[in-house]
Amino acid sequence: MGEIIKVNNLKKSYGKLSAVRGISFHVNSGEVFSLLGPNGAGKTTTVEILEGVRKRTSGVVSVLGQDPERITESFRKRVGILPQDFNFLERCTANEALEFYIGSLDSSLKPDELLKTVELSDKKNVYFSRLSGGQKQKLGIALALSNDPELIFLDEPTAGLDPLSRRSIQEVMRNLRSLGKTIFLTTHYLEEAEKLADRVAIINFGMIVDEGTPEELVQKNKTSDMLVVTVQDGVSLSGVLPSLAREKSKGVYEMPIKSNDDLFLVLDSISKSRIPVNNISLVRENLEDVFMRIVGAEENES
Amino acid sequence: MNLKRILLYLRLHIKLFSRTRSGPFFLIIFPVILMLLFGSIFGSSSIGKESLAVQNDGPSSAYITGSLKAINESGLFNVYMVPAGQSLSSYMKSNSVSIGISFPSNFSANLANHSAGVQYYSEPGDQAASTYEPVLINLILAGTGSTSAIVTAQPVSVSGLGKPVDYYIPALIGYTIINGIFSMVYVVPNYRKDRIFRQLSFANLTKSEWLTATTLFYVVTTFLSDLIIFGIGVLVFGISLQVTLLGVALSAVVIVSGLLLFTAIGLLAGLYTRDEESAALAANVIFFPMLFLSGVFYPISVMPGYLQTVAYLLPLTYFNLTLKSILLYNSIGPVLLQIGLMVLAGIVLFGLSAYIATKKIEG
Numbered sequence: 001m002g003e004i005i006k007v008n009n010l011k012k013s014y015g016k017l018s019a020v021r022g023i024s025f026h027v028n029s030g031e032v033f034s035l036l037g038p039n040g041a042g043k044t045t046t047v048e049i050l051e052g053v054r055k056r057t058s059g060v061v062s063v064l065g066q067d068p069e070r071i072t073e074s075f076r077k078r079v080g081i082l083p084q085d086f087n088f089l090e091r092c093t094a095n096e097a098l099e100f101y102i103g104s105l106d107s108s109l110k111p112d113e114l115l116k117t118v119e120l121s122d123k124k125n126v127y128f129s130r131l132s133g134g135q136k137q138k139l140g141i142a143l144a145l146s147n148d149p150e151l152i153f154l155d156e157p158t159a160g161l162d163p164l165s166r167r168s169i170q171e172v173m174r175n176l177r178s179l180g181k182t183i184f185l186t187t188h189y190l191e192e193a194e195k196l197a198d199r200v201a202i203i204n205f206g207m208i209v210d211e212g213t214p215e216e217l218v219q220k221n222k223t224s225d226m227l228v229v230t231v232q233d234g235v236s237l238s239g240v241l242p243s244l245a246r247e248k249s250k251g252v253y254e255m256p257i258k259s260n261d262d263l264f265l266v267l268d269s270i271s272k273s274r275i276p277v278n279n280i281s282l283v284r285e286n287l288e289d290v291f292m293r294i295v296g297a298e299e300n301e302s
Numbered sequence: 303m304n305l306k307r308i309l310l311y312l313r314l315h316i317k318l319f320s321r322t323r324s325g326p327f328f329l330i331i332f333p334v335i336l337m338l339l340f341g342s343i344f345g346s347s348s349i350g351k352e353s354l355a356v357q358n359d360g361p362s363s364a365y366i367t368g369s370l371k372a373i374n375e376s377g378l379f380n381v382y383m384v385p386a387g388q389s390l391s392s393y394m395k396s397n398s399v400s401i402g403i404s405f406p407s408n409f410s411a412n413l414a415n416h417s418a419g420v421q422y423y424s425e426p427g428d429q430a431a432s433t434y435e436p437v438l439i440n441l442i443l444a445g446t447g448s449t450s451a452i453v454t455a456q457p458v459s460v461s462g463l464g465k466p467v468d469y470y471i472p473a474l475i476g477y478t479i480i481n482g483i484f485s486m487v488y489v490v491p492n493y494r495k496d497r498i499f500r501q502l503s504f505a506n507l508t509k510s511e512w513l514t515a516t517t518l519f520y521v522v523t524t525f526l527s528d529l530i531i532f533g534i535g536v537l538v539f540g541i542s543l544q545v546t547l548l549g550v551a552l553s554a555v556v557i558v559s560g561l562l563l564f565t566a567i568g569l570l571a572g573l574y575t576r577d578e579e580s581a582a583l584a585a586n587v588i589f590f591p592m593l594f595l596s597g598v599f600y601p602i603s604v605m606p607g608y609l610q611t612v613a614y615l616l617p618l619t620y621f622n623l624t625l626k627s628i629l630l631y632n633s634i635g636p637v638l639l640q641i642g643l644m645v646l647a648g649i650v651l652f653g654l655s656a657y658i659a660t661k662k663i664e665g
């Protein structure tokens with residue numbers, strides 16, 4: 001089916017604040033597309049514009065061939081949404097919530113199947129207010145799936161959850177992916193995008209700063225690997241590898257390694273010098289480092 | 303608007319409502335308690351008879367004798383006869399009698415040409431005295447076998463001897479109407495805060511569908527509590543109101559208009575305040591004066607003049623008076639215009655608040 005979402009030069013301002021400043025991207029049918037960025041980057045603004053919840057300031061947006069500002073009932077039947085800070089009626093059970101969604105959206109799915117998909121079958125008759133954070137998110141995903149949608153928006157589905165719940169939800173998302181659904185996932189957890197997404201767009205201050213598969217992003221932004229050598233007190237490597245070694249802190253040296261030959265050469269020299277070494281490690285940059293460098297590392301909460 | 307979705311949400315809403323503690327309490331149990339309470343206080347003659355001073359300024363007649371017989375046989379009063387020519391009010395003051403009636407000299411003669419009147423004496427501010435007024439009218443009518451107007455210009459039914467507890471049927475129905483103010487007042491700010499409306503819109507439920515389902519629910523449950531109040535009155539306290547099918551239908555119209563009006567007020571309070579607390583405060587500021595001044599707990603006529611002026615500025619007063627007129631006196635003609643205005647007010651204000659809600663609630 002090709003491009004299921006098309007966004008061209010999308011802008012959104014709240015008064016004087018430009019939350020989204022002219023972004024363009026597309027999402028292909030059947031892929032997991034992740035909008036990755038720190039808090040306040042403009043992810044929710046973007047995703048809610050795509051969902052038809054917010055109005056844009058300018059730009060062209062097409063979702064399932066429709067302009068989300070003029071959505072119809074049929075649009076809601078084709079799209080599933082887990083909003084940020086998902087919430088539901090306190091005294092409603094998981095089963096009742098699903099029954100309502102299924103009925104209201106004229107779906108033919110069964111609450112039990114959906115609860116099974118999100119691994120929540122044992123909480124079928126538990127009030128929403130009594131579910132844990134992770135269980136609430138799972139119910140939110142089940143509600144988003146209740147109309148058997150072609151396209152699912154998940155806005156920070158694992159934000160604020162403990163690592164175990166996060167992993168469990170990621171497992172659910174992997175299952176969705178294998179069902180062939182198109183998923184639009186926003187997250188500020190890099191590891192999540194890296195694990196789940198086919199393509200990632202990194203957004204910061206309302207602009208897309210990079211885009212590609214996780215591997216491409218690493219490759220493109222990759223600096224060389226680093227060999228880090230820590231020597232014992234009182235000795236120095238400066239004389240051994242003057243051109244390569246850079247003393248990062250006292251007794252800790254960093255050397256960029258571009259190839260295996262580089263590595264062997266350095267190790268050889270160290271070995272010949274007989275300088276007492278405490279530790280040697282090879283540091284490979286991953287998407288996390290790329291991401292941190294790109295977004296300026298001003299954000300650190302998880 | 304999609305009926306299927308409205309009914310689906312209504313079903314869900316009923317389940318959720320039944321799980322809250324305060325909802326069923328204020329809608330069903332509280333009015334029941336009030337009815338039982340007022341019924342026990344005013345519905346039973348075993349509580350102690352009310353003293354009644356009676357004076358006849360005219361000649362003795364079968365009408366007077368009949369009236370006195372009916373009054374005596376009701377068992378509600380200890381009757382003290384005051385000789386003609388003596389000041390009835392000074393007698394009442396010196397003997398601490400709170401109610402008095404005086405038959406004017408031309409009473410019997412006037413009864414024939416349908417212009418008879420008795421003078422009703424009561425302590426201003428005496429709640430019981432005022433509730434006995436319709437009772438005495440009924441008793442006199444029964445005693446004289448007359449169908450003509452007595453005391454007030456309103457036609458009063460002959461059959462069915464009223465007890466003071468009767469008064470509380472329309473009054474407590476009035477209470478259930480004004481309770482409508484709370485039907486939306488907490489829910490709207492909370493649902494906005496929790497973004498429930500956005501979540502419901504993902505299931506295609508629109509804000510107007512939500513409002514329709516919620517209001518429908520409230521109308522039905524209010525009818526239910528009114529029916530219970532009525533049932534308790536009839537079964538427990540043996541009330542026999544003069545109610546016709548038309549009277550019931552018109553009462554239903556009055557109740558629905560009132561609910562629309564007060565639901566709209568609560569909805570606006572919920573929309574124009576920041577959180578549940580200030581919304582509740584706003585609603586209570588509107589609710590309490592009406593609860594105490596619009597004739598729910600005691601008749602407006604017992605209040606001092608300046609408070610009566612205030613009472614007539616409050617919308618609930620008109621709902622109470624209209625219901626009283628229909629249910630207590632089966633007097634429909636004089637209140638038809640009033641009912642029309644109440645229907646109009648309910649529809650207009652509800653429509654307006656619903657429009658504002660769909661615009662103002664985000665998501």
Ligand SMILES: Nc1ncnc2c1ncn2[C@@H]1O[C@H](COP(=O)(O)OP(=O)(O)O)[C@@H](O)[C@H]1O
Nearest residue numbers: 014017019037038039040041042043044045046
């Ligand atoms: N309704 C709003 N009104 C005003 N400013 C907003 C609103 N929603 C978001 N913002 C601002 O827009 C920016 C982007 O927010 P958001 O899209 O929520 O980012 P993210 O989801 O990436 O954390 C932030 O600076 C935020 O404060």
Ligand SMILES: [Mg+2]
Nearest residue numbers: 043044084156
């Ligand atoms: Mg967000």
